[in-house]
Amino acid sequence: MSEELQDEIEAINSIYGDGCLVPSNDPNVYVLKPPGESSSLRVEFPPTYPAVPPVVLGTNSTGESGRRGDAARELSFFIQALSTVYQPGDVCLFDAIEELTRLLESSAPEERQDQDEDTAPEDATNALLTGKATMHTDVSNIPQPPWTISDPFIELKSVFVARCAPVSSTEEAEAFVQHLLATDKKVRSATHNITAWRIMGPNNTTFQDCDDDGETAAGSRLLHLMQLMDLWNVMVIVTRWYGGHKLGPRRFALINQTARDAFVKAGLVSENTSKKKGPGKS
Known part of the structure; x- marks a missing residue:
């Protein structure tokens, strides 16, 4: 087994469980x-x-809860x-799993089609005029959030x-968002x-949300990453500055990779599953 494959197996199981x-019984075949x-x-x-791509041999198991045709659809x-x-x-x-998720979501008739990031210049202007109006919020009574910042x-x-904070x-989470947008012009723009x-919360009450x-x-994928990593009492903000080129589904992997780097730097996850390339890598 190559070092790259060994690192990838460790990272995939760390991220997704x-x-x-x-x-499998064959040393080159995995389920x-x-x-x-x-x-x-x-x-x-x-x-x-x-150096050469993996080969999909077929379906290993159709599962007990799947509907007829699901296995063939997922394989395709x-x-x-x-x-x-x-x-x-x-x-x-990692990227293939993320792309599979996107394909399955976009194929569902009840799901709306993925709105590409890449109406970005107009979207950014609209966001500044609407959702980011918090730039005028008085945050003098909000303490500086203890951000841990990713590479x-x-x-x-x-x-x-990415920035994460307890x-x-x-x-408190909403206040930290307001503070960041109000005090950091680069992030706000x-x-x-x-x-x-x-x-x-108290009595085992739980609260989770995303935007x-x-x-x-992207927000729900970020929240899903936190669920898989079993992170609690923490928030993360991933900031993206659009570079003028469409990234397609690759952007979701980059968003999660960046968040994970912040979690590693904050000591919330082991660094040995964050390598330079592949899942959790740049």
């Missing part, structure tokens, strides 16, 4: 159970992976996802930066400020 990617799906897939990783979409995201020399499974992630001139109430938080800020489905 143990059992997402497990070995992948995409998060939230009923079926599982058999995926072969050639010895020279990631995963093959499509792999062909979309794979680049020679780069591990690709910047840059792709095709788009820049992503919070104990939804009011960004294309998107995507937020998510999870809070464990796309114009980047459709």
